[in-house]
Amino acid sequence: MKNYILLVTLSINVSMILAQPAIYTDAQTWITGTWANGAGGTATIQEVMEQNPYEGNAHLQFDYNFTEWWAGCGLNLDNWGSSAARDFSGYSHLRIAYRGLGEADTIGLRLKDVNTSGNDVVLGGKTLTYISLDIPISALIGGTSVNINEITEIEFFIGGAASANEQVFIDNIRLVNIDDLPSAASEATWDLANSTSLGLNLTNWLEAYWLMPFDAFPDFTKYNRNNIQALKEAGFEVFRLPVTFERMAPITAPYTIDFNQEALQLVDSMILWANEFDFKLIIDNHHGYELTDANFTTELMRLKSIWAQLAIQYDYLDPHRFLFEVYNEPHSISNFNFRTVAQALVDTIRAEETQTHIILVGASGYNSGNDLTSFIPLNDADIIYTFHNYDPYFFTHQGMSWTTPAYLPVSSFPLAGEEEGINNLFAAVKVWSGNHDVPVWLGEYGVSTQADAISRCNWMETMVNAAIVNGFTHFYWDAITPSDAFGFFEDGIITQANAIDCFESELGLYNNVTAVIDIVCEEEGEVFIYPNPASYWVFVKWEGANSILEKVEIFDMSGRLMKSIADYDENEPIALNGLTAGMYVIKGSLSTGKNWRTQIIVL
Secondary structure (H helix, E strand, O other): OOOEEOOOEEOOOOOEOOOOOEEEOOOOEOOOEEEEEEOOOEEEEEEEOOOOOOOOOOEEEEEEEEOOOOEEEEEEOOOOOOOOOEOOOOOOEEEEEEEEOOOOOEEEEEEEOOOOEOOEEEEEOOEEEEEEEEEEHHHHHOOOOOOOOOEOEEEEEEEOOOOEEEEEEEEEEEEEOEOOOOOOOOHHHHHHHHOOOEEEEOOOOOOOHHHHHHOOOOOOOOOOHHHHHHHHHHOOOEEEEEEOHHHHOOOOOOOOOOOOOHHHHHHHHHHHHHHHHOOEEEEEEOOOOOOEOOOHHHHHHHHHHHHHHHHHHOOOOOOOOEEEEOOOOOOEOOHHHHHHHHHHHHHHHHHHOOOOOOEEEEOHHHHEHHHHOOOOOOOOOOEEEEEEOOOOHHHHOEOOOOOOOOOEOOOOOOOOOHHHHHHHHHHHHHHHHHHHOOOEEEEEEOOOOOOOHHHHHHHHHHHHHHHHHOOOOEEEEOOOOOOOOOOOEHHHOOOHHHEOHHHHHHHOOOOOOEOOOOOOOOOOEEEEEEOOOEOOEEEEEEEEOOOOEEEEEEEEOOOOEEEEEOOOOOOOOEEOOOOOOEEEEEEEEEOOOOEEEEEEEEO
16 A cells, blocks of 8 residues: 655755755756656646746656546656666655645645656645755655665656646756754653653543533533542543633633633642642643645634643643643644644744643644654653554444434454555554654543454554554544443443553552562561563662562572662652563562562563
């Protein structure tokens, strides 16, 4: 299947490490021939000297006329195989400027070596003035077998509409190596990102704007102190709180939010419970008004006003416990344009706050993982990036009344290739995270209550394992809604007895206290190990009289010593980095000389 990638980044004030080989400028060209095609029509490409080139005196004019969704043209670089192909290695980006297109059209490109085409990267839509874009080479070839040392062709394609009769101009095609790359994450952001593993979305509550016309918003029965405490005690470490802030604000300037309204008082309640029950909380701007490539520049003023108010209102919150998420699931806007929006919102928050809160940002395509792998991180060191996954959609959303179309038919999981597809995507997101030195969380995933029980469990096993293997804190969408949704507590009752067994085991719920001393000793007491199973760290606590913990050691099942901590401090976690998933023996000694041991599971 062809990979479609939707992000580039604007070229502004960057410095270059290497020279910039010109593929097409007034001064130089590597182009040895061209072709053009319009499906169900005609297309031509030619060099012209009129109509205001981007640089110099000439540019390429591509005229297209099609009735079957597509037109394309190619720039050959090796004289159709009679001369050497071009080496693109050693450069981070391909720079290109374009102008034109029809109202609904988009332009994209791909690289090709002698035999293989790379990823399709969509540059954007109609623009009346030239814009210059830097496309990451990694986005063009990542996950393909394209030989970056032997590029023979740059292919452009027009899509987005069933038919069109328009033109686009192309100029200033260069290879560049950008020195001014976006910020890697700060140590504090990495520390917070790695301090949690299991999250939950609090759904169909403060984001449920569809209840507003019925005077039923907010729903005071959905979540309260008792069931939030019950969810925390079940094992969830961080909650994502979706709130429809935009729909609670006026749609005309100055967009002033009334923070005394009942829904925002419930946000204040969640803040109190986060401190009381010791969990982290993401305050998420959810179900706002749709952003598109056509309206984002005007909508940005409203969004900036809303986030300026939120940043001031919640500035007092402990940045080690409370996080912000700027916009949920952009989808009618390109990655390129949404990156502009996200950077502006992050900058707005930073300008208003007096202490730095970590911010969550996703990509376009409904926060898809594929789009994230071509997203250029923002120029801010305190961002956790997020993606959502409900693959395969027709399985996870079967039987729902609110999908389009409604009531998707029954299907099972896994079918051929589905597990592999999920694992490959998660691995690609992990590679992107490592390449940019930024953390990633899986912000949403969930499976319909209408799916058969075995398939639901199979899917949960696949998803949770993929998240754990790649080190993603993961947030299930909807624990308690029993029908037409994704819940896994029977009848919405949050008790261990009502948790579906495979969800309980896969999520590691009700598993945060184990390990009683298993040797004979004079003093009475217990060793508590939590969390267990554990992903990133584990605490060891001794509760008993006349003694304190001293040395703690972790062994694999063959008896090899993996970690040893002398003078152990019960208030400090033991990092589990370097340990592969599996069972381990943990041993220790007390100040009285007595020893203890038990087992832990590392995920």
